[in-house]
Amino acid sequence: MNIASFAPLAVVLPILGAALTFLLIRHSRAQRAVSISLLSLTLALECLLLASAWSSGAAAVTIGGWLPPWGIVMVVDQFSSLMLVVSSAISLAVLVYATGQGMADGDEDAPVSIFHPTYLILVAGVSNAFLSGDLFNLYVGFEILLTASYVLMTLGGTGPRIRAGVTYVVVSVVSSVLFLIAIAMVYGATGTVNMADLAIKLGELDQGTKTLLHVMLLVAFGIKAAVFPLSFWLPDSYPTAPAPVTAVFAGLLTKVGVYAMVRTETLLFPGDTLNTPLMVVALLTMVVGILGALAQSDIKRLLSFTLVSHIGYMVFGLAMSSAAGLAAAVFYVAHHITIQTSLFLVTGLIERRGGSSSVDRLGGLAKLSPMLAVLFFIPGMNLAGIPPFSGFLGKVGLLQAGVQLGTPLAYALVIGGVATSLLTLLAIARVWNRAFWRRPTDAEHPDPVLLATPGARSTGPGAKLNTVTLLPRTMVGSTLGLVALGVALTVFAGPLFGLSDRAARDMLDRTPYIQSVLGSDYPVPATPAAGGGR
């Protein structure tokens, strides 16, 4: 019996945890123990899945005994298992961070706590989307994670969060409706929603129908992934949520959209029909996103814009549809999930320590808390792509693939990628200079907390107590863990690039995926376009 047959547990365990924590709604300590232990268990299981996909390739699990073209299947291949491991690792870190924040703020007194059940449902939805082997189950996975995210986004029901929540919910529902319309059309055209089956049957349709279905799916996923003309909602809604929630959203939700785009491009519609528009969109996403970031003074908003901007790199890698480009994109997704989440977690700590997340109010944090400065500096430089960090390696991979492709548009994207990287460095350096490097008194509107500290430290006996509650050890520890994971991605970049390369080759080949679902002797037609062989 293969370890891959336990894949459904990656969805079931978090849902079980959600049910348990919901029953324990009045016992916050038990809730914490249950959710952290079940999520750790899930992570351990997913590491085994990754190892199995690494050694023996793609494997499919049929659910409920219905045979593949009709029943629900879950597919574990290198890409989906890698995404599962990275996503669970960062959700665990964010969960520890959130419980640390809850303990520091005395959330024991809260009458009911819905954070844990909702959070675990979110994780289950993300795992379901990564594992799902048919389009409709992917839709269900999206809906599970979106519904959980609506609740997390509006947690507490304050004015700004409700305002942001309205935008977020309406945009998400519209994108889900588009996705559902696309599924209906796909079903009408082919009579199946199984992705392996679709991979073969969509190829037999005429070009017009194929392009229509392709565009519908890409627009639906593009809204979720926040690709440029469809990205307006993201910086508007993410920054108001609580810090751990923003962190996990930034890391995971857009990447689920990117994951779905990768599957659409490689499995369902191979070939390069829409590569040119995708490249243009990637360039615009990178450049417009980072220019938006430069205008912001609030760190959370600035990071939301860099999030949009760096989605462009992944779309760039995807649009090249060469093995090198796709491998770099897979590596970049894993890198970006980790780094963006750690930056948002650090911003949460900055807000606790400095009283604000606006760079107009912050100053002198490097002196007040050197630990915080290190925690911000490392992922910040990593995001900007400074050697030797993983951000640099991922970008070099993308640029090499672009030069290898050699078309004028690819060169434009290479130049745009370098410019975006430099502008990211500028945005991060501005935050660094203002929040960490200058004196608090130099800030435009210095926060009272920052000005009060030197006096309180030297004289008041409460100063020490104050520092402890401002930066609880669990919060700093989990952030440190994520930053260390980001550094580990740099140290182990060689094996990770090897894994991404194999994942990319298998995805472009399509045979392992299709044969794992429909049986190992199923005839797979050759990939129609030129892009696949490279």
Next chain:
Amino acid sequence: MSVNLTLLIVMGALYACGIYLILERSLTRVLLGLMLLANATNLLILATGGYAGLAPLFAKDTPAQEYNDPLPQALILTSIVISFAVTAFMLGIIYRTWVLARQDDIQDDLEDRRVAATPSFDAEDDAEVPAETSEFPLTMLGSDGRDVSNHPASRRGTAQGLGQDADQPVATLVAGGREMPAEQAAAEEKPGSLNVDPGPEGGGK
């Protein structure tokens, strides 16, 4: 495969009304629009099932092509449940918006408006006289003769003058070794608070 024209016309009408409604600014209408869109999509899925045949209950004598396709109906059932949950949540949000803001409209993002209103001139980067770097509380003059000093001692006066007349007595409190109006102290809690309008030099001086 034959299609039901009435079903398709109803679907088109639902889509048209739904799209019109979600472009409204009133939240209740947006919600109604979303519900119409979801139901129109359900009709579309139903239409993809093709010819309406017998109920898909297995009987030995009936040939397979006489049955209706059951899968679209299963998909519709799932999508109805999901849209039901989302509608309930939206109603909750709309009620909460009403409780908080006493209006049914979509609100603007204040921080976004603030960033949009900020002029491109950045006091720190673009001023002819560089921002103060010395330890001494000198009064700094900008290129237009205005006070751009960022030392708290000189700013306190300008900050107080923003919201109300300087003559009026202002409730102050001591925070961080300096006095500040209570109003502004409260505003410090939120990033990018709005009661400090960005001045012509940017940065809210």
